[in-house]
Amino acid sequence: MLEIGKKESAAASKVIESGNIFRYGANGACAEFEKRYAEFTGAKYVSLTASGTTALTVAMQALGIGPGDEVLVPAHTYMATATAVVATGAIPVIVDIDESIMISPKAIEKAIRKRTKAVIPVHMWGHVCDMKSIMKIARKHKLLVIEDACQCVGGFYEGKAAGTIGDAGCFSFNFFKNMTCGEGGAVIVKKKEHHERLANLIDCCGFFWEGRKSIEAFCAGSTRKSDIEGAILTAQLDRLPGLIKKSRANKKRIIKATAKCGLKQIPLHSLDHECSQMLMFQLETEEQAIKFQTAVSGIRLIQTGRHTFTEWDPILNKIGHIHPLMDPFKMKANEKCRMNYSKDILPKSVDILSRTVAVGTGPKMTADDVKKLIAKIKEAAKSIYS
Numbered sequence: 001m002l003e004i005g006k007k008e009s010a011a012a013s014k015v016i017e018s019g020n021i022f023r024y025g026a027n028g029a030c031a032e033f034e035k036r037y038a039e040f041t042g043a044k045y046v047s048l049t050a051s052g053t054t055a056l057t058v059a060m061q062a063l064g065i066g067p068g069d070e071v072l073v074p075a076h077t078y079m080a081t082a083t084a085v086v087a088t089g090a091i092p093v094i095v096d097i098d099e100s101i102m103i104s105p106k107a108i109e110k111a112i113r114k115r116t117k118a119v120i121p122v123h124m125w126g127h128v129c130d131m132k133s134i135m136k137i138a139r140k141h142k143l144l145v146i147e148d149a150c151q152c153v154g155g156f157y158e159g160k161a162a163g164t165i166g167d168a169g170c171f172s173f174n175f176f177k178n179m180t181c182g183e184g185g186a187v188i189v190k191k192k193e194h195h196e197r198l199a200n201l202i203d204c205c206g207f208f209w210e211g212r213k214s215i216e217a218f219c220a221g222s223t224r225k226s227d228i229e230g231a232i233l234t235a236q237l238d239r240l241p242g243l244i245k246k247s248r249a250n251k252k253r254i255i256k257a258t259a260k261c262g263l264k265q266i267p268l269h270s271l272d273h274e275c276s277q278m279l280m281f282q283l284e285t286e287e288q289a290i291k292f293q294t295a296v297s298g299i300r301l302i303q304t305g306r307h308t309f310t311e312w313d314p315i316l317n318k319i320g321h322i323h324p325l326m327d328p329f330k331m332k333a334n335e336k337c338r339m340n341y342s343k344d345i346l347p348k349s350v351d352i353l354s355r356t357v358a359v360g361t362g363p364k365m366t367a368d369d370v371k372k373l374i375a376k377i378k379e380a381a382k383s384i385y386s
């Protein structure tokens with residue numbers, strides 16, 4: 001949530017006053033948002049859904065991922081990336097990140113086995129993955145690519161919106177994201193067949209109301225949004241480019257002013273097109289990182305809770321469902337899948353995350369805030385390197 005206020009309130013009120021708050025009402029605010037988001041990202045098909053977690057789950061289901069499949073996920077991502085894999089019946093295989101704190105293309109290639117069906121590059125904290133290398137590997141090994149762009153709404157990579165490069169892209173509009181309607185998500189796909197399956201997966205009955213007939217209907221749940229949320233999202237989308245521009249300007253000032261301090265930023269795969277509200281500094285040792293973090297009121301990525309595999313209790317404990325017959329970790333179809341989870345499987349990732357410090361730099365920072373942060377960073381660097 002970068003900013004929310006009168007514009008969203010007016011957009012929501014307009015829908016409420018119309019008396020049609022249902023997605024299939026006269027206003028069509030959800031449909032309008034899907035159209036606007038498709039234009040913004042350059043995507044062919046956009047489907048609004050209840051959350052980023054739902055977006056990931058239904059995207060994988062639409063692409064045909066299920067029991068017997070392994071899906072590669074990075075060591076650093078919100079737990080939902082991995083639990084969504086389990087929700088489809090498949091098994092997540094956790095692989096290393098590299099210094100960019102994104103999934104390592106080398107680790108992807110090393111982890112591929114017969115059962116590997118897909119990979120989920122996660123664009124963490126508004127930065128984007130090395131999509132060129134990932135897509136090359138995926139094509140070579142015929143893997144599906146589901147981009148988790150839940151934290152990268154508004155980010156681009158080589159002229160393409162994050163989430164539009166792979167076979168599917170998933171977004172979150174929860175309260176903490178670059179744009180929000182309280183809770184929400186979206187899926188982008190390229191193929192009509194996948195889009196039709198998504199329509200059925202997101203709304204088992206709406207599929208009929210909309211008169212879709214291109215695929216045979218199957219049993220599914222309902223995770224559609226209301227037109228109130230659709231209207232809020234369109235208002236949020238109007239704000240997004242300006243807010244990201246402000247954030248980038250603040251970050252550029254800080255980077256320029258602290259360039260000669262001896263500090264290292266994480267390597268970025270998309271220099272001018274990220275949409276992060278943070279700057280990430282990578283120190284050489286954990287001790288240095290702790291010192292730096294305290295001095296600049298930052299946070300080391302290893303401390304961001306469920307964003308690292310070591311904190312994914314349901315995965316580490318292999319509890320995939322409350323009903324044992326529905327638990328992918330116990331299914332016969334998954335007998336040959338890798339499930340070797342423990343806190344010490346990926347020490348390299350843990351080391352990188354222990355040494356990386358995130359410092360908040362949102363669009364709301366005033367010139368004075370920026371100046372103060374620059375001074376703090378310089379002072380901290382001096383105390384570490386002198």
Ligand SMILES: Cc1ncc(COP(=O)(O)O)c(C=O)c1O
Pocket residue numbers: 051052053054077078080081122148150151171172173174184185
């Ligand atoms: C990387 C990532 N994936 C998935 C999700 C899940 O999104 P939601 O909270 O909307 O379900 C989040 C949410 O924080 C996330 O950060």
